[in-house]
Amino acid sequence: MQLLKERILKDGTIKPGNILKVDSFLNHQMDIPFINKLGKEFKRRFEDCPVTKILTIEASGIGIAALTAQYFQVPVVFAKKAQSLNLDGEMYTAKVESFTHKKVYDVILSKKFLTAQDHVLILDDFLANGCALKGLIQIVQSSGAVLEGAGVVIEKGFQGGGDELRRMGIRLESLAIIDSMKNGSLIFRESH
Amino acid sequence: MQLLKERILKDGTIKPGNILKVDSFLNHQMDIPFINKLGKEFKRRFEDCPVTKILTIEASGIGIAALTAQYFQVPVVFAKKAQSLNLDGEMYTAKVESFTHKKVYDVILSKKFLTAQDHVLILDDFLANGCALKGLIQIVQSSGAVLEGAGVVIEKGFQGGGDELRRMGIRLESLAIIDSMKNGSLIFRESH
Numbered sequence: 569m570q571l572l573k574e575r576i577l578k579d580g581t582i583k584p585g586n587i588l589k590v591d592s593f594l595n596h597q598m599d600i601p602f603i604n605k606l607g608k609e610f611k612r613r614f615e616d617c618p619v620t621k622i623l624t625i626e627a628s629g630i631g632i633a634a635l636t637a638q639y640f641q642v643p644v645v646f647a648k649k650a651q652s653l654n655l656d657g658e659m660y661t662a663k664v665e666s667f668t669h670k671k672v673y674d675v676i677l678s679k680k681f682l683t684a685q686d687h688v689l690i691l692d693d694f695l696a697n698g699c700a701l702k703g704l705i706q707i708v709q710s711s712g713a714v715l716e717g718a719g720v721v722i723e724k725g726f727q728g729g730g731d732e733l734r735r736m737g738i739r740l741e742s743l744a745i746i747d748s749m750k751n752g753s754l755i756f757r758e759s760h
Numbered sequence: 761m762q763l764l765k766e767r768i769l770k771d772g773t774i775k776p777g778n779i780l781k782v783d784s785f786l787n788h789q790m791d792i793p794f795i796n797k798l799g800k801e802f803k804r805r806f807e808d809c810p811v812t813k814i815l816t817i818e819a820s821g822i823g824i825a826a827l828t829a830q831y832f833q834v835p836v837v838f839a840k841k842a843q844s845l846n847l848d849g850e851m852y853t854a855k856v857e858s859f860t861h862k863k864v865y866d867v868i869l870s871k872k873f874l875t876a877q878d879h880v881l882i883l884d885d886f887l888a889n890g891c892a893l894k895g896l897i898q899i900v901q902s903s904g905a906v907l908e909g910a911g912v913v914i915e916k917g918f919q920g921g922g923d924e925l926r927r928m929g930i931r932l933e934s935l936a937i938i939d940s941m942k943n944g945s946l947i948f949r950e951s952h
Contacts (some may be wrong), residue, residue, distance in 0.1 A: 589851060643791055
């Protein structure tokens with residue numbers, strides 16, 4: 569998505585450890601009209617899918633999922649990290665290793681909100697090694713719902729998680745794929 | 761807000777420890793068209809305020825803030841809980857005690873995203889003892905921005921945090937105020 573690539577080049581910054589910061593428009597401060605455009609693009613790419621629910625994970629996926637859900641006219645459910653006193657009853661759970669935070673945490677979702685009747689689109693802001701997405705996919709599989717696909721705003725292609733998911737047969741749409749961040753310069757994968 | 765009260769009575773459940781669960785429509789599963797209506801109501805109540813930025817806190821405030829921001833046509837910034845490897849530079853920080861999770865955590869916001877030129881509307885899903893809001897207010901004060909007001913979806917009036925903030929002179933708009941949850945039945949405060 570050209571608009572996104574231009575915005576990353578304009579406002580993204582590269583930090584040590586292959587961390588790309590896009591916190592001025594995507595995941596700390598949120599440029600709402602811009603994210604609405606990303607939402608429309610997700611709708612365009614998954615136009616043919618009978619999505620009944622959008623699944624994301626706290627925290628930075630929530631705003632993107634909420635704005636995108638307006639175009640699909642479906643509810644959002646967001647998985648939570650770690651056990652919460654305020655979640656009761658039956659839960660789907662999966663273990664996830666965070667690239668950014670360098671720790672393992674549990675991802676949980678109330679069973680009430682995902683059933684075998686659902687057709688799920690997973691959305692998130694970033695895809696690096698794919699651990700968060702794999703955790704969400706595991707939750708969808710546990711529920712018996714149909715996984716229609718996954719959409720991420722920025723895929724760090726050089727970390728391999730996205731291509732691994734594609735090899736697994738997951739329909740994955742990344743609005744921008746970065747294939748290299750060497751020497752502080754970004755190289756995007758050609759759009760397919 | 762009558763629509764919200766009806767929804768709480770229909771879909772909310774009361775758990776031990778004065779916990780009101782509204783996770784089927786507000787903060788685990790999100791009913792997007794419904795939350796859009798809450799957003800419109802926030803806009804109506806703060807119509808006269810020259811808001812330049814909406815401030816919230818992860819995680820469950822983010823979706824509400826993102827949808828509401830569409831009516832104000834301003835960016836959202838969300839404060840993060842605890843230190844993150846992915847936040848650099850200068851931060852505003854405040855300590856917050858969570859009623860639900862019974863622990864103290866740090867709330868942080870990058871100084872880049874709130875300045876003395878901003879007029880801030882704080883939004884959150886719940887207000888109980890008011891600790892989260894007080895943390896956000898402290899951050900706004902540190903930035904030198906003008907605090908236009910705070911909006912919450914559900915205030916647990918019997919926990920006193922809301923009235924304390926009003927006594928401090930904060931313009932606080934709660935879309936529903938619950939004055940009692942005794943014996944499993946909810947009593948709402950009369951709309952003012």
